[in-house]
Amino acid sequence: MVAAVAAGLMVSSAADTGFAATAPDAAAVEQVVSGFAGKAGYPGIAVAITKGDQVLYTGGYGHDSAGAAVTATTPMPVASVSKSFTALAVMRLAEAGKVTLDAPVRDYLPDFRIADPRGARITVRELLNQTSGITDGTFPEKSLPQPASPAAAVTRARDATLAAEPGTKHYYTNTNYHLAARLVEVVTGEPFADYMRRDVFEPIGMRATTTINQTPRDLPDNLRKGYIYAYGMSIPATEPIRFVNGSDGVITTADDMAQWLILQNSGGLAANGTRLVSAASVAAMHTSSDPRWTYGMGWDTDLKGRVHHNGIWFTYTSDELLLPGGYGIAVIGNSGIGLGNEGVAALTDELATLVAGGEPQTGAPVRLIVDLLLAALTLLSAFLGVRNLRHTRDWAARLAPRPSWRLALRLTPRVVPLALLITLPDLLGRIVGGGRDMTFLQLCYYSVPLVAWSAVATVMNIGVLTVRVVALIRARRSVEAPPVPDGSARLATG
Structure with a gap:
């Protein structure tokens, strides 16, 4: 009261x-x-x-x-x-x-x-x-x-x-x-x-x-x-x-x-x-x-x-x-x-x-709506990351024959969430704070959901990037390696 x-x-x-x-x-x-x-x-x-x-x-x-x-x-x-x-x-x-x-x-x-x-x-x-x-x-x-x-x-x-x-x-x-x-x-x-x-x-x-x-x-x-x-x-x-x-x-x-x-x-x-x-x-x-x-x-x-x-x-x-x-x-x-x-x-x-004698308008709970949207984006990032990890072997087998530079271009966007996470305090300070200074800890106070989404997106994308690079290397090695002759072939040519 x-x-x-x-x-x-x-x-x-x-x-x-x-x-x-x-x-x-x-x-x-x-x-x-x-x-x-x-x-x-x-x-x-x-x-x-x-x-x-x-x-x-x-x-x-x-x-x-x-x-x-x-x-x-x-x-x-x-x-x-x-x-x-x-x-x-x-x-x-x-x-x-x-x-x-x-x-x-x-x-x-x-x-x-x-x-x-x-x-x-x-x-x-x-x-x-x-x-x-x-x-x-x-x-x-x-x-x-x-x-x-x-x-x-x-x-x-x-x-x-x-x-x-x-x-x-x-x-x-x-x-x-x-x-x-x-x-x-x-x-x-x-x-x-x-x-x-x-x-x-x-x-x-x-x-x-x-x-x-x-x-x-x-x-x-x-x-x-x-x-x-x-x-x-x-x-x-x-x-x-x-x-x-x-x-x-x-x-x-x-x-x-x-x-x-x-x-x-x-x-x-x-x-x-x-x-x-x-x-x-x-x-x-x-x-x-x-x-x-x-x-x-x-x-x-x-x-x-x-x-x-x-x-x-x-x-x-x-x-x-x-x-x-x-x-x-x-x-x-x-x-x-x-x-x-x-x-x-x-x-x-x-x-x-x-x-002034007017009727104040309460309006919608914007703060909650924004946080729920960020929560949905966090769950979506986690879901997409897990799905991509599960299909890594098929992805690597399909794309292994392509040139390395094309694969690098395809994988580069995976580092964008990491770059965003690192620069987020500065970006928020400039965009929302009018150029004000902010540390990463203070960013966590400002918006836990935003930091959580950025962190989950970063972890999932870096995880997908790492696993796919390893899978590509293995797929290419299996394609390039010469076949190993079996015992019957050696006997026939001996």
Whole structure:
């Protein structure tokens, strides 16, 4: 059940903006959330909905991997939604006169060096709006050894090169925000997590929120494992080893996210009256500074012109959305992304429709359908492989007389599944992830069925290839070998 923890049903004054006259009640939210959870395979989901400086709704649905109910106070990671927190921390320092956004990063991080000399020109703003020129392609941060701290992340970045001149193109990469976290540390003289707790989280009432350096090493004891999904089953899994601070290290609750949404929709003013940054700084974070891209600083603009940011771990996903009329929605789910599921942004959209007075559409369980199709392909690959192995002798006897080059051409496609399996992390990162880096282990988290199909197809095809080559050699030897005379022939010619 969804546990509604809110200040009742708030009357909306935004009727002229196309939004509902009253906030959705708990039953309506529960119906939308449970419908999404059922189709997308999410065991547990937490939700916060706000308007202006009021909390309309916070609550949880389902359970965590220990079997406990997910509530408005259940700690959950918000993944890359963390970037909006890091951006605000830097903006606070900028307003205090301690950081100049258009100054080179090296002014604040003397140790910052990359392999490309153009890196000396990267500014603080270019880190925050993801236009430094560093990409997952020029610096595959997930595939490299993972640092233990922001300082170590700066050292690791020395091997980075640039895909473009700083400030000319937008490339989303976690590395920019790893560097921003270290910048906060150096400027403030204290660990990033301590600064965030004292100067960002606690002042606005986010007392259950923290940020960590590395998964799974630094995960709080009260944070339960998230899930991966395969063939209709949700499987508890430990998040892979990754450095996350600054980019996706914030762990929070639905109650705390409600306070964050209020701050964003109130021009930097918290519900308790604390001002963290000016309205101008909030607007700057929400808005792209260049028409060539939509990303501001820690926030993006979607195709409908709404301000948002999603978050993806391999075992959790999240989304935050700011709507016209002062509405805010945050969603955190305890299952990772995969084929047929790109996170909880679809649920955020459904809740936005509900808030606007519309009828959300649950839709088909695409995630399950994709996995069942992959399961069918896996079984088909196994069946075809076994059938080909059983007919190897007949195949070899029939084709042995053909030229070797023709046989080689015929057998070469058998190595295609192996090549696909080896390159699959890179292909998925480019095709589905927009150029993001991914390791083979992380691919297994992303889609067990896809890896299983690729592995079965590889094993069966390499097996068929090996057995057929051996069978061809034997068949040719039997054809080319001279007949052995029997005893009567030797006697007749003796």
